[in-house]
Amino acid sequence: MTAIQFQLTPQAIWAALDTVPDPEIPVVSVTDMGMVRDVQIGEDGAVTVTFTPTFSGCPALHVIRDSIGQAVRDLGASAVEVKSTLTPPWTTDWIKEDARERLRQYGIAPPAPAEDGLIQLQADATRCPRCASFDVRMTGSFGPTLCKRLYVCDSCKEPFEGFKSV
Incomplete structure (x- = not known):
């Protein structure tokens, strides 16, 4: 097993996504906000990440998509597809409890x-x-x-x- 194959586990990908900050609120990540919905690894090492934006017209969608893709490519994925879905729609109930406290400390x-x-x-x-x-x-x-x-x-x-x- 090569190092790249070892790194491309669902756990490693989720850990990498935990480091992707929300571009508008840098004290929380896209996973803290509950935006990342699914991670799939193909047999060829290609990765598909599905996320739900907080709002369909969010001006930071391209930044979120690019940042998610880069975090997974940095693990050595042969190809990365980042898909967005609006179903089910994002809800503030998906924000992790510890992230709520970081928002408060940040002044939100x-x-x-x-x-x-x-x-x-x-x-x-x-x-x-x-x-x-x-x-x-x-x-x-x-x-x-x-x-x-x-x-x-x-x-x-x-x-x-x-x-x-x-």
Whole structure:
């Protein structure tokens, strides 16, 4: 067995994907966010990775696709295909629990659990990621990315972003 064949195990590929940062939130990986859905290794060593973007119109899709492909090629895959799927649609419930804490430490309020798999039009009670107060107000329904809202904490006076629950 060659070193390349040894490296191309599903576990090695998942470990490599654990190091691919979300291009918009570098403290979490694409696997932390629950975007990577499947890894397949063909008999010829070709790898197919399937991921679900957080939003279908995400402007970072090409960066995510390229980064996933590069991480797998770095393991020595003979060929890599990175496919995206919208079924089932991504949900904030797929974000790993430890990643939620890293989001909070980074200054982004993690999302509440999604209800019924639908985008919530009414914002849930949001806690300030800096001082933990619920005395916050939304200042913008649309943040720098489609998946976040803008808030200001009336306790510590700090602005912050909060994930929408989807």
